[in-house]
Amino acid sequence: MSELFGPEGWSAIFLSLKVSLWATVVSVPLGIAMALLLARGRFPGRGLLNGLVHLPLVLPPVVTGYLLLVLFGRRGALGGWLEETFGIVLAFRWTGAALAAGIMGFPLVVRAIRLAIDAVDPGLEEAAATLGASRIRIFFTVTLPLILPGVLAGAVLGFAKAMGEFGATITFVSSIPGETRTIPSAIYGLLQVPGREPEVVRLVIASAVLALGALGLSEWLARRVRVR
Amino acid sequence: MSELFGPEGWSAIFLSLKVSLWATVVSVPLGIAMALLLARGRFPGRGLLNGLVHLPLVLPPVVTGYLLLVLFGRRGALGGWLEETFGIVLAFRWTGAALAAGIMGFPLVVRAIRLAIDAVDPGLEEAAATLGASRIRIFFTVTLPLILPGVLAGAVLGFAKAMGEFGATITFVSSIPGETRTIPSAIYGLLQVPGREPEVVRLVIASAVLALGALGLSEWLARRVRVR
Amino acid sequence: MIEIDFTRTLGDFTLSPTFTAPAGVTALFGPSGAGKTSVARAVAGLLKPDTGRITVGGRELFGPSINLPARKRRVGYVFQDARLFPHMAVLANLRYGGTRDEADVIEMLGLRPLLDRYPADLSGGERQRVALGRALMSGAELLILDEPLSALDAPRKAEILPWLERLRDVARVPILYISHDVSEVARLATTMVLMENGRVTRAGPTMEVLGDPDAVPLVGVRDAGALLFATVLAYDEADGLTTLTIDAGQLILPGRLGAPGDRVRLRVPAQDVILALERPQGLSALNILPVTITALTTGRGPGVAVGLAAGRDRLLARVTRRSADAMKLTQGQELFAVLKATAIATYDIGT
Amino acid sequence: MIEIDFTRTLGDFTLSPTFTAPAGVTALFGPSGAGKTSVARAVAGLLKPDTGRITVGGRELFGPSINLPARKRRVGYVFQDARLFPHMAVLANLRYGGTRDEADVIEMLGLRPLLDRYPADLSGGERQRVALGRALMSGAELLILDEPLSALDAPRKAEILPWLERLRDVARVPILYISHDVSEVARLATTMVLMENGRVTRAGPTMEVLGDPDAVPLVGVRDAGALLFATVLAYDEADGLTTLTIDAGQLILPGRLGAPGDRVRLRVPAQDVILALERPQGLSALNILPVTITALTTGRGPGVAVGLAAGRDRLLARVTRRSADAMKLTQGQELFAVLKATAIATYDIGT
Amino acid sequence: EPLTIFAAASLAGPLDEVAAERDDVAIAYAGSGAIARQIDQGAPADVVLLANTDWMDWLDGRGLVTEPRLLFSNRIVLVAPAGAGTVELTDEGLDVALGDGRLAIGLVESVPAGIYGKAALEGLGLWDEVSTRLAEAENVRAALALVARGEAPLGLVYATDAAAEPGVSVVADLPEDSHPQILYVGALIAGNDAPGAAEFLDAVASHPAFPDAGFLPVDE
Numbered sequence A, B: 001m002s003e004l005f006g007p008e009g010w011s012a013i014f015l016s017l018k019v020s021l022w023a024t025v026v027s028v029p030l031g032i033a034m035a036l037l038l039a040r041g042r043f044p045g046r047g048l049l050n051g052l053v054h055l056p057l058v059l060p061p062v063v064t065g066y067l068l069l070v071l072f073g074r075r076g077a078l079g080g081w082l083e084e085t086f087g088i089v090l091a092f093r094w095t096g097a098a099l100a101a102g103i104m105g106f107p108l109v110v111r112a113i114r115l116a117i118d119a120v121d122p123g124l125e126e127a128a129a130t131l132g133a134s135r136i137r138i139f140f141t142v143t144l145p146l147i148l149p150g151v152l153a154g155a156v157l158g159f160a161k162a163m164g165e166f167g168a169t170i171t172f173v174s175s176i177p178g179e180t181r182t183i184p185s186a187i188y189g190l191l192q193v194p195g196r197e198p199e200v201v202r203l204v205i206a207s208a209v210l211a212l213g214a215l216g217l218s219e220w221l222a223r224r225v226r227v228r
Numbered sequence C, D: 001m002i003e004i005d006f007t008r009t010l011g012d013f014t015l016s017p018t019f020t021a022p023a024g025v026t027a028l029f030g031p032s033g034a035g036k037t038s039v040a041r042a043v044a045g046l047l048k049p050d051t052g053r054i055t056v057g058g059r060e061l062f063g064p065s066i067n068l069p070a071r072k073r074r075v076g077y078v079f080q081d082a083r084l085f086p087h088m089a090v091l092a093n094l095r096y097g098g099t100r101d102e103a104d105v106i107e108m109l110g111l112r113p114l115l116d117r118y119p120a121d122l123s124g125g126e127r128q129r130v131a132l133g134r135a136l137m138s139g140a141e142l143l144i145l146d147e148p149l150s151a152l153d154a155p156r157k158a159e160i161l162p163w164l165e166r167l168r169d170v171a172r173v174p175i176l177y178i179s180h181d182v183s184e185v186a187r188l189a190t191t192m193v194l195m196e197n198g199r200v201t202r203a204g205p206t207m208e209v210l211g212d213p214d215a216v217p218l219v220g221v222r223d224a225g226a227l228l229f230a231t232v233l234a235y236d237e238a239d240g241l242t243t244l245t246i247d248a249g250q251l252i253l254p255g256r257l258g259a260p261g262d263r264v265r266l267r268v269p270a271q272d273v274i275l276a277l278e279r280p281q282g283l284s285a286l287n288i289l290p291v292t293i294t295a296l297t298t299g300r301g302p303g304v305a306v307g308l309a310a311g312r313d314r315l316l317a318r319v320t321r322r323s324a325d326a327m328k329l330t331q332g333q334e335l336f337a338v339l340k341a342t343a344i345a346t347y348d349i350g351t
Numbered sequence E: 001e002p003l004t005i006f007a008a009a010s011l012a013g014p015l016d017e018v019a020a021e022r023d024d025v026a027i028a029y030a031g032s033g034a035i036a037r038q039i040d041q042g043a044p045a046d047v048v049l050l051a052n053t054d055w056m057d058w059l060d061g062r063g064l065v066t067e068p069r070l071l072f073s074n075r076i077v078l079v080a081p082a083g084a085g086t087v088e089l090t091d092e093g094l095d096v097a098l099g100d101g102r103l104a105i106g107l108v109e110s111v112p113a114g115i116y117g118k119a120a121l122e123g124l125g126l127w128d129e130v131s132t133r134l135a136e137a138e139n140v141r142a143a144l145a146l147v148a149r150g151e152a153p154l155g156l157v158y159a160t161d162a163a164a165e166p167g168v169s170v171v172a173d174l175p176e177d178s179h180p181q182i183l184y185v186g187a188l189i190a191g192n193d194a195p196g197a198a199e200f201l202d203a204v205a206s207h208p209a210f211p212d213a214g215f216l217p218v219d220e
């Protein structure tokens, strides 16, 4: 079994899983908040914020990676502050890979959730309000359960994107074995050398199996939570 | 004005627009069909098909690009057949760039539409059926108008993704000026040369403006078609 | 002609209705949750029976080897919830299934000022009127109306009912009608099907079911009453009264109820019939009929249901037990029934 | 005490209701599209008036400087469409706003077998019962009921109405009640507000509005009738009849209507009152009251609305013009009103 | 029909200058591996320029190119953010210069600059010291950017890139014999006798833009 991918392959697989899970776990709640803001909020600059969220989709990944480097590198505006204030280092760390993956997937997460929010019947939220529920309670007991299929869809899109993200990740945190060399980075490296195709194929399959497993899981969950 | 980007820059911008528009125009109807199949169909292999649609999201873009190259290259299994039978050449043509961009964005298009389909009240389709409407008519007069916001969301995601797609495109169709050098490929080329950063920045801005323009347009349209 | 005999389980609820109804209006009547809507859905092709058969007007809609899709059943269905298309204005909604009698339907339902509105901007009753209009305009071969008038005020109901009667009698469209309102049912229904707990407990001509003292508890005490067929004799322009003949004599009722010779039917609520041992004098009630007691049914409450024969017509009266005792009512006894003209007002008269 | 005076435009519809209602049940009555639901939404905080003031029990809910959010208004709202939470089972729906009187509410509404079901698996009437239960259990300080009983069968209504009466009288929860059914309104409502086209056309104590011959066209011919207050004298176990006194004499009605001394109110539909020049004998109708004609109103139809004074109580009768002529009815004339006991059945009696 | 050149991205600067002198040349830049596979799939190239002899051998072995020829060589240098002092090519020297930072380099298994860089570090006996402290980048320009941004205190890049990037200073030259020769190879596509292709290849080989950019002639 361990020979199937070799130690480097396994390390890339575990790392990809860790990075993608974290990227998903962090971006889903933020995505819900952002989707709510965009769907319900009425404030100046809403269009701009919407655009900003979509930007990683539009820009070539390398550019996004470079922007991340400029912002969150150790010499970057936010990176230095994060390190001094919270001791959080992103550059060349798996955390940075998770950040890159999360940001690249964020537009997908937000969109899926926003579509679900737009489909919620406001009458149900009205009913909850007349029953004395606070906004927070309405959100957690009515809105959130109703948008769960959308949240799940967003999560699986974010996870899949994180599993496949390459350009922004390698530009921002480079490719350090065991730290930031995710499956796509490993595959990219292998593809640059003649004759390593079999390893590429194995990693591709591993990646596909993991992501499609997540997809299957999300579909199953969605069926379970689907509004009756 | 023409000096802002130089002839090569303009050519990349027009090409990106052409490629992205075609990718969107073709993938939206296919995405609707696929979303319907996945949301409503009950057939063996549905899970697999779902996985296949999501694959381009999961795989590193370069891998997708190689797969496309192997399949649709002039020596590829499908590429040769397409060329002989229909005279369609994809490899190293802008059409191939559109194919790559379309395939990379397809999972996003399908997801957005599928979420919208799942939110359609089946009672309305029942009502249409009792009024004698055929499945086709129900689709075009009830289902489609009701999912339009989702279709628009899918279209804008697909378009934005197409504007930003790089890895699969350059791997499949290379970066031939005037034919396949889209904005991201042009940016990649410029990044290889010291001192071209100002041009990069201008192209990034152009790309962002175009995609965000499309985003704004779609939001405006969505508000207009929003179910009352 | 509607023939229904199927079973279908829904969770732990078993629906297994069996009845046959001739052309005309078939009313499904029964408590909330009895399965009325489910029967309607099965007829419309929206709920697939596990086994059985559904035939309408000789066309087999569902059977062992057939399951016609909803769109081919040519059923106009007014749903309990209106189900208007939210993305279409009222006019587009109305026209979706066809444009039969468009102008008339719009007029009758008072929809003219609403045509450009969207469903979200309509009131509850307005929505139901549009849904009704949409079904009426579809030119269906069977209409299913699931509580179509429950959100409407009395004057509006009074405008719509004659239209449904015309559909029944002139266009001869069979109608499956679900309602909790006996006066609606009595007015329209040819056949009455009482349902409870997924099964049919009583089915038959409306006159029989409503006039049957034994059906009083099924229909509800206050809703019991008999149906009479009458023939119009004359209409008096001056005082606005119509004189009708029934088997046992003459009735005088307010309003122009038809041209001489027309057959009309009247519902006489049991609680509006007063019994008198002798023909009373100087009463504002215009209608006094000699009757014979055919049945006396004592229920749990303080009332007694009294079946009456007026010639070949049957009437139902509800009196207190004390009155029954004081008057010494017995089967076969001959006495007088006093019917107050205004209690059998236009609302209960169907042509 | 509900005080309402605001305006709000909805498209080209202008809503500008003005009325004041004391504690108890305030009925909003009027044709479809009159603006009843919109008023209710404004009171509940779901529709913001353009200007004006809304006060309930002294609490200002909306005013020039205040707009209490819906959740702080403590309003239990039963919506015209049930609006159950689709992702919660019935029990969770019921408990969402609170658990006041949980067992009683579940019992009264017959919800016990439905508790584990999801809304999608409920019938129309079941849904409405759950929505009603949810509002009742929320411990609200004001209940808004928008046609809560329209999807229910008569026996079920008869079970629910006494509960609403108890809320009104014992728990003293003010209720805003929207219905098309005058008998419900008459039974429950302290105050009646007639609406048309966004404005209030008549508001006042239910007795006055319903007993007013001039209001007959507004209420609907068949729904007119008077309200009487009566005091229970005795209940006769043997024949199940209650004897009551009103100002003009005694009434005998079926059922146990209360303990001796209790005050009850009765609706006497105008069409169920028969006028007699002389006291009739040998009738199954047990109640005959001497009355004086106070008003004669002739409408467009063949009927005449006759206002009657029975002592200090007022009654309303509806007779045909022919009868009125034949009996030579005139204002001030003294004669007898015959009330059939079963026509004033339990359903119309409120405590 | 313009002449289509598929070229390794690291040749972009001077190659653009060559192309600018002609109006019928289109250049597609990509990584050497991608170019090789595309040629294999029938890419419409007339001339191919790679930074890696392995991929050229791979193409030659398949009979896809004719007349492969060596064009230039290059050098690997150690760079640091502009203004840094020289670094001694010893374990301690590197250790001090790196501090807790990383050495930026192309992917050492696959990107040509990375492969050469690794070979050089091995030749200098420094590999064990730094192999766990690398930041491997997608291509040599990305590695250079890491240094220029100050994210990595050191980087191993082509001398040509170092010369063109004002954000970095060369802090040590690597001895020529510490790594295999860095060779750029060009070839014509087999069976595709585009007029002017051979001439273009000649022009590239002799154009002054390359020496100006720091490319070295090949020692035969």
Ligand SMILES: Nc1ncnc2c1ncn2[C@@H]1O[C@H](COP(=O)(O)OP(=O)(O)OP(=O)(O)O)[C@@H](O)[C@H]1O
Pocket (backbone or CB within 6 Å): C120, C121, C122, C123, C124, C125, C126, C151, D010, D011, D012, D013, D031, D032, D033, D034, D035, D036, D037, D038, D039, D080
């Ligand atoms: N946005 C709008 N634009 C135009 N008209 C509107 C809008 N919203 C509501 N209306 C109109 O306001 C009127 C009042 O509606 P409301 O729902 O209050 O009526 P209602 O009295 O409750 O009627 P029903 O008994 O049928 O439920 C209706 O005629 C409705 O069409």
Ligand SMILES: Nc1ncnc2c1ncn2[C@@H]1O[C@H](COP(=O)(O)OP(=O)(O)OP(=O)(O)O)[C@@H](O)[C@H]1O
Pocket (backbone or CB within 6 Å): C010, C011, C012, C013, C030, C031, C032, C033, C034, C035, C036, C037, C038, C039, C080, D120, D121, D122, D123, D124, D125, D126, D151
């Ligand atoms: N999936 C299900 N699981 C369990 N019970 C169900 C399911 N679907 C429907 N039912 C039950 O079937 C019964 C019949 O429902 P139906 O809607 O036909 O009633 P109805 O007679 O139309 O009632 P109403 O007058 O209240 O509209 C109800 O008791 C309902 O709760």
Ligand code: MOO
Pocket (backbone or CB within 6 Å): E008, E009, E010, E011, E030, E031, E032, E050, E051, E106, E111, E112, E113, E139, E140
């Ligand atoms: O020629 Mo590269 O840019 O080192 O792959």
Ligand SMILES: [Mg+2]
Pocket (backbone or CB within 6 Å): C036, C037, C038, C080, C146, D123, D124, D125
């Ligand atoms: Mg029903």
Ligand SMILES: [Mg+2]
Pocket (backbone or CB within 6 Å): C123, C124, C125, D036, D037, D038, D080, D146
């Ligand atoms: Mg309403």
